Amino acid sequence: MQYLMDLFHRIYDVQGIITWGGMFALVAVIFAETGLLVGFFLPGDSLLVTAGVFCTSANPTGRPLLDIVSLNLAVAIAAVAGDQVGFFIGAKTGPKIFKRESSFLFNKKHLMRTHAFYEKHGGKTIILARFIPILRTFAPVVAGVGSMNYRRFVSYNVFGGIGWVLSMTTIGYGLASVWPDVTKHIEKLIIVIIFLSLLPGIIAYGKNYLANRNNGKNPA
Numbered sequence: 001m002q003y004l005m006d007l008f009h010r011i012y013d014v015q016g017i018i019t020w021g022g023m024f025a026l027v028a029v030i031f032a033e034t035g036l037l038v039g040f041f042l043p044g045d046s047l048l049v050t051a052g053v054f055c056t057s058a059n060p061t062g063r064p065l066l067d068i069v070s071l072n073l074a075v076a077i078a079a080v081a082g083d084q085v086g087f088f089i090g091a092k093t094g095p096k097i098f099k100r101e102s103s104f105l106f107n108k109k110h111l112m113r114t115h116a117f118y119e120k121h122g123g124k125t126i127i128l129a130r131f132i133p134i135l136r137t138f139a140p141v142v143a144g145v146g147s148m149n150y151r152r153f154v155s156y157n158v159f160g161g162i163g164w165v166l167s168m169t170t171i172g173y174g175l176a177s178v179w180p181d182v183t184k185h186i187e188k189l190i191i192v193i194i195f196l197s198l199l200p201g202i203i204a205y206g207k208n209y210l211a212n213r214n215n216g217k218n219p220a
Helices: 002-011 014-035 044-054 068-093 108-131 135-145 150-178 180-214
Strands: none
Touching: 014 044, 014 068, 014 135, 044 068, 044 150, 044 180, 068 135, 068 150, 108 135, 108 150, 135 150, 150 180
């Protein structure tokens, strides 16, 4: 348990990831969260916003810790490539993936919820899911399982990936530009970002809970 707690702390030490791993760590985390089923718990939103903040901070030599242009280019490519991998995983495994039992690194409920979201919103899910943790990991897989038209998927993927990355890094960069002291409150900022990113899911769960209760069902 102590090992798991330590691992969780390291994963969500966003400032530490950027300081220690730099651009390579950013690219690796974004690719894993969007392309590998085991990456659903990674802090994509908070990592990108914090990276945007660090683009306004200088190292001892006076150079920015991260370059905003290089940052956006590298992580956007990682985000798009990650979804492509997720799509091919779904296309190759097909319906078999829905029969797989839940495990520590794979939660079948996440896949089923993403499938329901996909059924409701169609291809737009590839864009919408970018802004919702967990869904953005499983959405391309579901698209692959559902044999979504590949060209259509690619267009949604590129648009959604670039839009997500630019919006997150711009928030951080803009916030740090108008409030330079935000770097002193980075941990609080990360907590706020995580809460806001989870808020749509919390609201959806609450609506589902109330609807099931009103219908006399036991909420899942």
